[in-house]
Amino acid sequence: xxxxxxxxxxxxxxxxxxxxxxxxxxxxxxxxxxxxxxxxxxxxxxxxxxxxxxxxxxxxxxxxxxxxxxxxxxxxxxxxxxxxxxxxxxxxxxxxxxxxxxxxxxxxxxxxxxxxxxxxxxxxxxxxxxxxxxxxxxxxxxxxxxxxxxxxxxxxxxxxxxxxxxxxxxxxxxxxxxxxxxxxxxxxxxxxxxxxxxxxxxxxxxxxxxxxxxxxxxxxxxxxxxxxxxxxxxxxxxxxxxxxxxxxxxxxxxxxxxxxxxxxxxxxxxxxxxxxxxxxxxxxxxxxxxxxxxxxxxxxxxxx
Ligand code: ATP
Ligand code: MG
Numbered sequence: 001x002x003x004x005x006x007x008x009x010x011x012x013x014x015x016x017x018x019x020x021x022x023x024x025x026x027x028x029x030x031x032x033x034x035x036x037x038x039x040x041x042x043x044x045x046x047x048x049x050x051x052x053x054x055x056x057x058x059x060x061x062x063x064x065x066x067x068x069x070x071x072x073x074x075x076x077x078x079x080x081x082x083x084x085x086x087x088x089x090x091x092x093x094x095x096x097x098x099x100x101x102x103x104x105x106x107x108x109x110x111x112x113x114x115x116x117x118x119x120x121x122x123x124x125x126x127x128x129x130x131x132x133x134x135x136x137x138x139x140x141x142x143x144x145x146x147x148x149x150x151x152x153x154x155x156x157x158x159x160x161x162x163x164x165x166x167x168x169x170x171x172x173x174x175x176x177x178x179x180x181x182x183x184x185x186x187x188x189x190x191x192x193x194x195x196x197x198x199x200x201x202x203x204x205x206x207x208x209x210x211x212x213x214x215x216x217x218x219x220x221x222x223x224x225x226x227x228x229x230x231x232x233x234x235x236x237x238x239x240x241x242x243x244x245x246x247x248x249x250x251x252x253x254x255x256x257x258x259x260x261x262x263x264x265x266x267x268x269x270x271x272x273x274x275x276x277x278x279x280x281x282x283x284x285x286x287x288x289x290x291x292x293x294x295x296x297x298x299x300x301x302x303x304x
Contacts, residue, residue, distance in 0.1 A: 003253060006124045010130045064094050064111060216237045
């Protein structure tokens with residue numbers, strides 16, 4: 001039975017798609033049958049896996065809105081054990097159309113229920129917002145992986161995301177865990193990167209993955225060649241770091257089986273209080289003040 005992991009952060013450009021594609025490929029390379037669901041209308045994961053724009057290709061839109069079986073939309077991602085549910089810009093429409101649909105938070109969960117047995121991991125690449133596409137991803141998932149870029153203002157928006165996660169846990173998905181917080185675009189030559197990483201670890205503790213993704217030009221180049229970094233330059237630091245992350249994800253799953261527990265409980269609660277406490281720390285990690293969190297019914301963020 002698949003572990004379903006949403007890769008989410010409403011902040012743009014923090015490495016969600018890079019993580020979805022390269023963690024997906026690294027899990028597949030570790031012989032774990034993996035499905036990557038591109039749930040972002042930007043369709044960056046779809047193109048990073050080498051699928052050019054094609055209006056005839058069916059996408060997640062058909063599954064979410066028209067109820068087509070997801071296996072008919074799933075394509076082979078040109079790598080053993082890695083499949084893809086593609087996206088395209090029509091998915092923008094889904095975010096809006098979902099608002100007036102029955103069961104609007106659970107459409108993705110229902111769509112993938114029948115294929116859970118076929119995979120060991122399902123990764124969902126979310127858009128940079130807390131709209132209904134993200135809510136559907138979080139409702140369908142066992143856990144959420146939050147990439148955070150190692151830069152000034154790294155925590156901006158994270159407390160909002162964690163508030164939303166807690167609210168989701170109270171309402172539509174009580175079992176949603178934190179898979180982990182992932183430090184991305186880390187540059188060990190800068191004091192700022194080191195300071196941000198140290199601060200994030202002191203706020204979030206063991207919820208931060210030990211694996212760190214360095215800033216690495218190969219990771220940025222690989223998508224334009226339509227392939228995961230593993231195929232583009234397997235010896236790059238970027239490839240190594242995602243293989244390491246896949247090992248950590250797999251090891252954590254094995255630990256959970258051993259303990260019969262979620263490693264991240266109390267999960268969002270602890271992380272959110274850590275984020276709240278961060279505001280008082282004399283550190284480089286700035287935290288936004290209390291902000292209105294996204295309504296989990298999508299009412300605010302779908303713009304309607
Ligand atoms: P969006 O919010 O728009 O969906 P995202 O969170 O999915 O963005 P990515 O698309 O993965 O972020 O990354 C943003 C940009 O940074 C891309 O051009 C990507 O190639 C580059 N990038 C991501 N991770 C790294 C890295 N570790 N080193 C260098 N470049 C990176
Ligand atoms: Mg993205």
